[in-house]
Amino acid sequence: MQRSTLHLRNGDTSVVLDLTTDGLPAIVHWGTDLGDLTTAELDGLALAAVPQRVSGGIDVPARLTLLPQDAFGWQGTPGLDGHRAGLLFSSALALTSHTATEHSATFTARDDVAGLELLVELDVTPAGLLTQRLTLTNLADTPFELGALAPTFPLPATATEILDTTGRHLRERSPQRRDLTVGIHLRESRKGRPGADASLLLAAGERGFGFESGLVHAVHVAWSGNHRLAAERTVTAESFLQASELLLAGELVLAPGESYTTPLAMGSWGEGLNELAGRFHTEVRGRAVHPTRPRPVTLNTWEAVYFDHDLATLTALAERAARVGVERFVLDDGWFLGRRDDTAGLGDWYVDADVWPEGLDPLISTVRNLGMEFGLWFEPEMVNPDSDLARAHPDWLLQPAGRLPVPARQQQVLNLAIPEAFDYILTRIDDLLSTYDIAYIKWDHNRDLLGAGDARTGRVVVHEHTLALYRLLDELKVRHPGLEIESCASGGARVDLGILERTDRIWTSDCIDPIERLDNQRYTGLLLPPELMGAHISGPRSHSTHRSHDLSLRAGIAFFHHLGIEWDISRLTDAEEAELTRWVGAHKAVRDLAHTGRVVHADLPDESMDLRGVVAADGSRALFTITQRTTSANYPTGRLHLPGLDPLRSYTVRLAEPFDAVPGPGQSPLLWAQDGVTTTGRALATAGLQAPILYPEELLLIDVRAL
Known part of the structure; x- marks a missing residue:
């Protein structure tokens, strides 16, 4: 039987698709470049992958397609889950048209009975990544409740072992491995952010694959809200990965004519994790938004002074920072109205006149005159109940109908999907950036989302809140060209390529203990190149583990990354200052290599x-x-x-x-x-x-x- 096939090639990667399938096309190869293949050779490759009918099975063996559907016999996890008030729950989206270039393809599929249309966009990037984005449109005149829409990536038969990461605050990215056996391995974040315990990516490869050897594939979803990563193997020996947004009950209902587009799902592969990560790094570095100037050595004041904001103390810290070679000075939490500890003030983004009677100008002037940029800490999505904002607008807080969620760090979450709340935060930050010479924002997010409903409707709004966050960041960047933003979330709890389309680095972890950072930075680095990973030199004794280390270890573990200092250096001896200055200078001498190399x-x-x-x-x-x-x-x-x-x-x-x-x-x-x-x-x-x-x-x- 003659088959219809496509061969997409780029970045030493081949993707071969068989279009002669029920429903959507099937990927029959994703990985090493297969070279120039004739039509007959491509058809032969596709034909060789067609399964046989088996005893006790369905009459037409199901294929793992770009959108597996049970209407075509698929009995694993489907790519689409949804219904119309409990009806039309089994979609039969079938290919109607496609277009293709050398490295990309789009496929359109329709199900006239269910009243749905699907657009699948595939691209093999110059870095060799396979990316997918799906758009589902409701063509009918009744609402369609969407439960899941999951881009699907096939795995080779050699993939028998899974790698992902888990963790917690102060210990993110701890690796864990297990066999890929029949069934599903599911990693989800239901916390409104990727989370410290959720996996940055999900990988599957040859047993025992390491950084230097073993064929391995992995997926990442570029999304900063709830997400879902899955690895599955069926009894018919189909293995695959899925990467999608996690939609909660009733969260996304498509009105007639309305569409939903998935976050970008990104797949990489390599002979070992070094090559797999290298593809992600090449992709990230090729973005138009990727930082191009040398990453400024940064001093952040948190572990130096905590909430003790005293101009004389901070001035002494800034003067010493400039002497050792710091290029950016960041004032952390404690500068705004009523913020003497972490129980009050979040939401009241006005400079506290009791602490700063002349505003921030005296400190900023000192920092700028010393030749450094100035940065400021915010946590715009969070609100303390003990704040003027919460007292004035309790309905702006995320909550299911009638009750506030369980507090965390004495905080609740501001619903940015409410236009008035969005405008308030935009106005407050914009005003501060317009009033002061601020080049950098440390944007924090210190609690998980629970009961994330809109107080006005009672419906889940994690999806809408995440999109509003993106709009807020985008607007600030438009209004303040050159502004750099760090994504911090209890340390490394919001690390993804969705937030990094709008920010310029991530805070890898609140734990700066260098031994803890070895694994943290290794596995965060599966996705991100070192210049996007904030890594600071801590004080001699770690605040989070109470271990003590020499400066050479503390500086050496941070050396390749976006280097900074998180330490009260105002009291250094002359010898300590000289040693720290030497490390900062050594980093500056090699950061071009460290931030562009493999x-x-x-x-x-x-x-x-x-x-x-x-x-x-x-x-x-x-x-x-x-x-x-x-x-x-x-x-x-x-x-x-x-x-x-x-x-x-x-x-x-x-x-x-x-x-x-x-x-x-x-x-x-x-x-x-x-x-x-x-x-x-x-x-x-x-x-x-x-x-x-x-x-x-x-x-x-x-x-x-x-x-």
């Missing part, structure tokens, strides 16, 4: 050590950190290999600034670290280097340069 992680047999680095796009230079997490059973440990280098080039390897010697308890010199060593990229990736002897929780930075 991030690599080594899979080491000895888990007491961590090795990661960044390699220039042209392979000419690399930087690596070696971190001794714990003591090892081996003493000394064995060799370490350096991944990601050009195997055909020769490199010189030496200690990187600011190191001039190997720390730790070494009993004899480490010869390669004394004067450097020169060998090939292939040798460094295979034979490797003798690991240094380090104390637990020590770090070494090494510089690799091509001859």
Whole structure:
């Protein structure tokens, strides 16, 4: 039987679709570039994927299509769930037309009985990502209640193991693995934001896949509200991933003629997680909104002063910050009306005259005269019940009919979907940005959404609230060109490529303990390149874990990322100031490399050590950190290999600034670290280097340069 097929190619990725299917087309290959294929070869590939009818099964074997539907025999999770007052619940959307280019395609499908039309937009991007966006339109004259609309990505038969992350406040992005067996593995966020415990992405690959090897695919949904990620395997050996918005009961009812468009679902793949993450990084860096100027070294005042806003103290902090090389000074929580602790004031976005009798001008003038930008903390979506805003407009708070949700951090949530509430927040922030020389906003979001209903209607409004947030951020950017915004949400609880279309970095975690940050930054980095990940140098003793670390570890773990300081540096000794200045200067000298290069992680047999680095796009230079997490059973440990280098080039390897010697308890010199060593990229990736002897929780930075 002759088949109709499409072959989309871009970024070393091929996607082959079989259009000779019931309903929507089926993807029969997503992954490595298959090269130029003839029509006969494409048809043969599609024909080879058609399943047989089995004993006890349906007469026409169902296919995993772009929108699997039970009307065509699909018995796994459908791509569409919805109904008209309990009727017409089983859609039969069938392909009516399509258009295609070399790397993209659109498909239109209709179900005249159900009164629905679907548009599917597929694109294989220059980075090699497969993106999907679905739009469902109600063609009938009665409402259609939508429960789910889920872009679906097929997995190869080799995908037998799942990787995702979990976590909590102060410990986001903890990895977890399990077998991909028959059934569904579901990760959801019902908290109105992606959440600390929800997964940044969902990956499935060959058993034992790591950062350097093993075919692996993953999906991410670019959405800042409730979301759903799923991996499923059927008894007929179909395996797939889904990435969609999670819609709550009655949240989205399409009126006649109305449409719903899913958030962008993004799929990546690679031979190992380094390659998979690299595709996401290339995609993110290629956006028109991606920051292009060097990421300013930032000092944030929170862990230095908390709510103690005293002009003399903050002036001393700013002066010391400028001396060590800080380029942006951010005043955190505590500057606005009635805000002496975290129990009151949220929503009253006016400078508190009791604390700042002359306004913020004296501090901002000092900061600007010292050559730094000024930034200010907001939490615009939150309201303390003890605030003038809550007392004046209790109906602006998200709530089901008749009762406020359980409080969290003495906070409730402002319903930005109410035009008056939206306008109030826009006006207050706009006024402050117009009055003061503010270049940066730290935009916080410190509680989950519960009972997220509109007090006027009683209906769920997470979807509408999220879209209103996007409009608010977009409008502020239009009114204040050049304004940069950080997405912070109890640390790293709102990290997604929807919010990052409108913001310029994320706060990776409220925990700045460098050992905790090793995994956090590694797994956040599956999606984001380091320049978008705020990573600050903490004080000697971590505020969240109470562990103490040397400056070299605290600075070294943050070194590759958007560097900052979260520490009262006004009381540093001269020696401490000199050391911190040296680290800040070393970062500035290499941030162009760190913020444009390929991030690599080594899979080491000895888990007491961590090795990661960044390699220039042209392979000419690399930087690596070696971190001794714990003591090892081996003493000394064995060799370490350096991944990601050009195997055909020769490199010189030496200690990187600011190191001039190997720390730790070494009993004899480490010869390669004394004067450097020169060998090939292939040798460094295979034979490797003798690991240094380090104390637990020590770090070494090494510089690799091509001859």
